[in-house]
Amino acid sequence: MSETNASVGNKPPKISCRGVTKSFGAKSVLAGVDFDVQAGESMVIIGGSGTGKSVTIKCVLGLIRHDAGSIKIDGQEVSRMSARAREAIDRKFGMLFQGGALFDSLPVWENVAFGLLHARNVPRRKARDLAMEKLAMVGLGPEVGKLSPSELSGGMQKRVALARAIATEPEIIFFDEPTTGLDPIMADVINNLIVEITRKLGATALSITHDMASVRKIADKVSMLYDGKIIWSGPIAEIDRCGNPYVEQFIHGRAAGPIQMQVRRL
Amino acid sequence: MILASRLNLLALIGRSLLAVLGATGRLAVFTLEAISHCLRPPFFPRLLLNQMIEIGYYSLPVVGLTGIFAGMVLALQSYTGFSRFAAESAIPNVVALSITRELGPVLAGLMVAGRVGAAMAAEIGTMRVTEQIDALRTLSTNPFKYLIAPRLLAALITMPILVLVADIIGIMGGYIVSVHKLDFNAAAYLKNTWDFLEPMDVISGLVKAAVFGFLIALMGCYHGFNSKGGAQGVGAATTNAVVSGAILVLVFNYIITEAFFSR
Numbered sequence: 001m002s003e004t005n006a007s008v009g010n011k012p013p014k015i016s017c018r019g020v021t022k023s024f025g026a027k028s029v030l031a032g033v034d035f036d037v038q039a040g041e042s043m044v045i046i047g048g049s050g051t052g053k054s055v056t057i058k059c060v061l062g063l064i065r066h067d068a069g070s071i072k073i074d075g076q077e078v079s080r081m082s083a084r085a086r087e088a089i090d091r092k093f094g095m096l097f098q099g100g101a102l103f104d105s106l107p108v109w110e111n112v113a114f115g116l117l118h119a120r121n122v123p124r125r126k127a128r129d130l131a132m133e134k135l136a137m138v139g140l141g142p143e144v145g146k147l148s149p150s151e152l153s154g155g156m157q158k159r160v161a162l163a164r165a166i167a168t169e170p171e172i173i174f175f176d177e178p179t180t181g182l183d184p185i186m187a188d189v190i191n192n193l194i195v196e197i198t199r200k201l202g203a204t205a206l207s208i209t210h211d212m213a214s215v216r217k218i219a220d221k222v223s224m225l226y227d228g229k230i231i232w233s234g235p236i237a238e239i240d241r242c243g244n245p246y247v248e249q250f251i252h253g254r255a256a257g258p259i260q261m262q263v264r265r266l
Numbered sequence: 267m268i269l270a271s272r273l274n275l276l277a278l279i280g281r282s283l284l285a286v287l288g289a290t291g292r293l294a295v296f297t298l299e300a301i302s303h304c305l306r307p308p309f310f311p312r313l314l315l316n317q318m319i320e321i322g323y324y325s326l327p328v329v330g331l332t333g334i335f336a337g338m339v340l341a342l343q344s345y346t347g348f349s350r351f352a353a354e355s356a357i358p359n360v361v362a363l364s365i366t367r368e369l370g371p372v373l374a375g376l377m378v379a380g381r382v383g384a385a386m387a388a389e390i391g392t393m394r395v396t397e398q399i400d401a402l403r404t405l406s407t408n409p410f411k412y413l414i415a416p417r418l419l420a421a422l423i424t425m426p427i428l429v430l431v432a433d434i435i436g437i438m439g440g441y442i443v444s445v446h447k448l449d450f451n452a453a454a455y456l457k458n459t460w461d462f463l464e465p466m467d468v469i470s471g472l473v474k475a476a477v478f479g480f481l482i483a484l485m486g487c488y489h490g491f492n493s494k495g496g497a498q499g500v501g502a503a504t505t506n507a508v509v510s511g512a513i514l515v516l517v518f519n520y521i522i523t524e525a526f527f528s529r
């Protein structure tokens with residue numbers, strides 16, 4: 001996605017985090033996270049599992065309340081916002097959850113159409129047509145629309161979740177590990193879909209992954225989260241010569257290096 | 267040494283007290299938020315209808331069965347007692363009063379707490395641990411509006427209907443035993459029931475039913491909504507929903523009885 005223009009004039013960044021912290025009880029997960037995502041940009045946060053990548057995204061989405069620091073969407077501080085203003089911000093978001101999080105009580109098409117039906121008051125028939133259109137965009141035929149999410153394979157669930165995340169044509173889309181648990185071919189299909197769809201909608205994207213193939217495909221900019229902080233941030237083209245030992249260990253997947261996994265020696 | 271252990275004990279008591287107060291506060295906040303969403307649009311009539319069918323229609327068999335057997339055994343037992351004083355003629359009144367005031371609402375409440383409270387906690391709890399509730403939020407839909415308000419309202423509306431059915435079936439149960447086993451005159455039995463039953467007997471039972479329905483759904487939703495972890499957390503939430511629902515039914519049964527009839 002290299003040709004998307006990174007920053008537009010002097011507009012504020014779409015997403016801006018400064019010194020965001022979050023602890024669960026005594027356990028500190030985020031210890032001052034800083035990053036910006038410009039309009040139209042696709043930023044990917046990398047990092048080991050359990051480093052707080054999902055927590056970061058959930059703080060930005062407002063699903064988890066951060067302890068301190070500032071999170072701004074389009075220049076507006078979200079933590080000091082009225083409920084009404086918060087709702088307006090929420091409407092800009094689309095989110096693909098790590099586990100899909102499809103509503104198992106609803107058929108696939110209603111999952112995809114959910115935001116249209118309930119938040120935009122689109123009539124059912126129209127919403128259904130739009131949902132079928134979105135399903136087609138992710139390569140699923142109309143016959144899938146009538147199935148229940150539990151009848152789908154993992155890859156199909158991811159695609160339905162993707163269709164649901166983009167159905168309301170959001171300005172900012174979050175992808176939490178879109179390719180984890182998929183075979184390499186399906187992963188590549190999903191990556192292509194993400195690139196294609198965000199470009200088509202002109203959306204800003206914030207993704208999480210620990211799959212480097214996926215990073216190289218979808219990122220304009222990469223940030224690495226380690227020990228509660230962003231320790232490196234830069235354009236994807238620079239990642240291979242960043243000179244940061246943590247990043248290098250991560251992208252080459254080495255056990256030896258500054259990042260020590262807490263495992264006991266046998 | 268002794269002082270230290272005393273302080274430990276005090277600290278323990280203090281911590282437990284804080285935990286109880288915290289839990290009560292959280293429940294109060296949850297309840298108020300749920301009620302406020304029940305009263306403000308947008309409403310989801312389709313979901314409300316679904317829940318009414320789920321709670322009301324599908325509970326009819328259990329509630330009917332408990333009702334008929336309660337009425338039957340009531341007639342049988344009061345006959346054993348009353349025949350000793352030659353007061354058999356009071357049986358229709360005893361059956362009707364006990365069923366409409368107490369047994370109808372309480373037995374239906376306990377059955378529904380088991381059936382509906384558990385189902386709500388399991389469904390909402392699973393939605394919580396699989397991030398479906400978070401997904402609702404990202405789709406600009408308030409989970410209180412979409413999940414909780416329809417369940418609370420549906421339980422509040424359908425429980426009185428269920429209890430009315432239980433009342434009728436329960437009285438019928440008493441009638442069947444009295445007429446076919448204890449040789450009562452059928453017409454006299456019905457007339458006796460009808461003449462002695464006061465509107466307040468039935469109304470108090472229906473008020474109880476509405477309150478029970480609300481409490482049962484509240485417990486199911488609250489425990490489901492706050493479940494943590496995975497399958498185990500959902501299991502714990504389900505158990506807690508049923509147990510707390512059943513206990514609240516019995517506690518509020520006493521409170522409402524006292525409010526209606528203590529004068």
Ligand SMILES: Nc1ncnc2c1ncn2[C@@H]1O[C@H](COP(=O)(O)OP(=O)(O)O)[C@@H](O)[C@H]1O
Binds near residue numbers: 047049050054055056
């Ligand atoms: N709701 C929560 N309550 C307590 N701890 C949590 C919660 N959510 C996440 N955590 C903890 O925060 C850490 C980071 O989690 P997460 O952001 O999911 O990691 P990842 O980077 O793999 O997405 C983990 O150690 C996890 O145990």
Ligand SMILES: [Mg+2]
Binds near residue numbers: 054
């Ligand atoms: Mg994660």
